[in-house]
Amino acid sequence: MRKDASRSYSIVIPVYDEEKSLKELHRRLVAVMDELGGEFEIIFVDDGSRDGSFEVLRGIHETDGRVKIIQFRRNFGKSSALNAGFSEASGDVVLTIDADLQDLPEEIPLLVSELDNGYDLVSSWRHEREDTLSKRISSKLYNRVVSWLSGIGIRDFNSGLKCYRREVLDEIVISGGMHRYIPVLAAWKGFRVSQVKVRHRRRAHGVSKYGSGRMLKGFFDFLTAMMLTKYARRPFHIFGLIGFILVLIGLVINAYITVGWFFGKWIENRPILLLGVLLLIVGFQIVFFGLLCEIVTYSSDRDRFYSIKQKLNGHDG
Secondary structure, three states, X not given: OOOOOOOEEEEEEEEOOOOOOHHHHHHHHHHHHHHHOOEEEEEEEEOOOOOOHHHHHHHHHHHOOOEEEEEOOOOOOHHHHHHHHHXXXXXXXXXXXXXXXXXXXXXXXXXXHHHOOOXXXXXXXXXXXXXXXXXHHHXXXXXXXXXXXXXXXOOOOOOOOXXXXXXXXXXXXXOOOHHHHHHHHHHXXXXXXXXXXXXXXXXXXXXXXXXXXXXXXXXXXXXXXXXXXXXOOOOHHHHHHHHHHHHHHHHHHHHXXXXXXXXXXXXXXXXXXXXXXXXXXXXXXXXXXXXXXXXXXXXXXXXXXXXXXXXXXXXXX
């Protein structure tokens, strides 16, 4: 890749109980960034660590003026940590990497090189993950479902190693667990998104911070991402579809009951009749709810649901 000494970088690193890996991570990051060229800063965000992570970070900060530290009062989650780091970052290119050293800092030039091919966001793809079998299987299934539903050709949404142009982060706000879906939000805004294969290593220190409920929470966050992108300006498209499907099923059930009654079959004490009526009621309610959402959206159209790449103004005179 070509070196650009005029380019500046910010590396944002969420930290939560990773005291044993921080010194090595800092050493390897400095080596990689010195080789890459250009000015850089490293921003560690201590997300309420309970071990000695902050003391280690303070020591690193005292020996390296390029290191910034943000300490939360308690654990607020990875999205909040990234938001805080992005707000502090001043580089033209912003990189993120997890503090556990499972992602290799030495892969950063690959992402920057892909960024130079005209992309705005480059995500890493851990194509040979060094994790447990159950974690690999669940992650593969999760990523395929999200990629199919979102239409974004990313095969590893939850990878912490990513590279952004500054303007991407200027237009995207993440909350909850939405950090996984920054590529979805960016692509919806019109930014060009790509991915590169990277190596992955088994965790050497500490324990994983993700429990068994991560997939369910991730699915809920994905639904939020879809509502914020595809359906933010047209909520009736999703609610209307669901409502009409329920109404259609209810009509079919009630039609079946009606035909049976016409041929002499009793309709009382048949649970399927209650189901048909219930589906009709709920379906119509969802349809009207979608219409109300459309009215509210139209009446309060204050947010900017577009992204400007550049402006060419007229000449004076």
